[in-house]
Amino acid sequence: MSVWDFTGKRVIISGCFSGMGEAAARELVRLGGEVHGFDFRRSEVPMASFTEVDLRDPASIDAAVAKIGGPVDALFNCSGLAPGFPPLDLMKVNFIGLRHLTEAVLPLMKEGGAITSIASNGGLGWTQRIPLLMEFIAQPDYASAVAWSEAHPDIVLEGYGFSKEVVIAWTLLRCYDLIKRGIRINCTLPGPTQTPMMDDIEKVTPASVLEAAAQPSGRRSLPVEQAYPLIFLGSDAASYISGLALNVDLGFLGSVMTGQIDMRAMMGGMEQGAAA
Numbered sequence: 001m002s003v004w005d006f007t008g009k010r011v012i013i014s015g016c017f018s019g020m021g022e023a024a025a026r027e028l029v030r031l032g033g034e035v036h037g038f039d040f041r042r043s044e045v046p047m048a049s050f051t052e053v054d055l056r057d058p059a060s061i062d063a064a065v066a067k068i069g070g071p072v073d074a075l076f077n078c079s080g081l082a083p084g085f086p087p088l089d090l091m092k093v094n095f096i097g098l099r100h101l102t103e104a105v106l107p108l109m110k111e112g113g114a115i116t117s118i119a120s121n122g123g124l125g126w127t128q129r130i131p132l133l134m135e136f137i138a139q140p141d142y143a144s145a146v147a148w149s150e151a152h153p154d155i156v157l158e159g160y161g162f163s164k165e166v167v168i169a170w171t172l173l174r175c176y177d178l179i180k181r182g183i184r185i186n187c188t189l190p191g192p193t194q195t196p197m198m199d200d201i202e203k204v205t206p207a208s209v210l211e212a213a214a215q216p217s218g219r220r221s222l223p224v225e226q227a228y229p230l231i232f233l234g235s236d237a238a239s240y241i242s243g244l245a246l247n248v249d250l251g252f253l254g255s256v257m258t259g260q261i262d263m264r265a266m267m268g269g270m271e272q273g274a275a276a
């Protein structure tokens with residue numbers, strides 16, 4: 001069997017209704033996986049099963065995972081909410097629910113399993129406040145993470161940037177323990193991608209910021225161009241990769257790191273992290 005193949009693998013993918021998650025679900029089915037989709041909107045992808053799950057409701061997550069049962073070879077966390085929605089909903093969907101789903105699936109995962117989540121370039125500032133992110137991540141469960149978020153509106157702000165920073169920090173934190181069980185965990189940081197979420201992003205993000213975020217190529221990603229690297233990280237082809245936050249942005253971060261794109265000027269007074 002090829003390392004790219006998903007034949008015989010049981011996969012859970014959240015966020016399979018649209019965008020990157022839908023593209024990834026279609027490709028995983030094509031690669032032979034037994035794909036089980038979760039979303040709060042019914043997906044048309046011909047998967048082995050679809051279960052309605054609202055990441056704002058931990059009971060719905062628990063019920064869905066119990067319904068699928070084990071073993072699970074790969075989990076893809078592709079659900080997400082755009083900037084502009086209530087900050088607490090953003091925290092619940094983009095991180096608190098994502099973590100709850102992952103922790104519920106982990107006992108069903110065998111050695112060789114892989115967790116792959118979508119973060120964002122909107123979380124690039126994560127290295128500047130690691131102790132604070134660790135304080136939040138230390139909240140042990142769904143309810144305490146919600147309570148912490150409610151108590152810290154000055155940190156959570158609009159919700160998107162902070163939630164994405166946490167996904168990255170948590171991914172890197174969890175790799176240490178999980179690899180001792182033979183389980184890998186990674187995330188991707190997409191650049192601007194033409195998905196239904198882009199309509200919401202455009203409502204709250206100046207066009208100049210979105211244009212700058214699509215540099216140096218000058219074009220947005222297609223959903224499937226985000227699905228391929230996600231699937232790679234969740235496949236056996238990535239068997240020696242864990243704790244990676246992979247930029248999928250056609251050279252954006254490379255250009256920032258080498259001083260060819262000035263992120264401060266690009267944000268132009270906008271709250272850093274609010275851009276997708």
Ligand SMILES: NC(=O)c1ccc[n+]([C@@H]2O[C@H](COP(=O)([O-])OP(=O)(O)OC[C@H]3O[C@@H](n4cnc5c(N)ncnc54)[C@H](O)[C@@H]3O)[C@@H](O)[C@H]2O)c1
Nearest residue numbers: 015017018019020040054055079080120192193195197276
């Ligand atoms: N589009 C971009 O430019 C961009 C850039 C960087 C990161 N991202 C991230 O990529 C991920 C995928 O987003 P996308 O661009 O494909 O957008 P999308 O809106 O097409 O997909 C998001 C998916 O999440 C699902 N979802 C939303 N709320 C949910 C809830 N409460 N419970 C369960 N599922 C829920 C939606 O139904 C949808 O299927 C998100 O995490 C997003 O933040 C997007």
